[in-house]
Amino acid sequence: MPAAPSPGDVAPSLELPDLNGVTIALGDLAGRPVLVSFLRHAG
Secondary structure (H helix, E strand, O other): OOOOOOOOOOOOOOEEEOOOOOEEEHHHHOOOOOOOOOOOOOO
16 A cells, blocks of 8 residues: 655646546646545445
8 A cells, every 4th residue: 555645745646537527637737726525426
């Protein structure tokens, strides 16, 4: 298991779908504040 990041570490590469299903790469948002929320879906 990889070590947990420390404050100030560069975020890893990450691609996730937005609420409309469009894939967004974290790198596309460089220099902008980003909040990533992981929600558990019932199903």
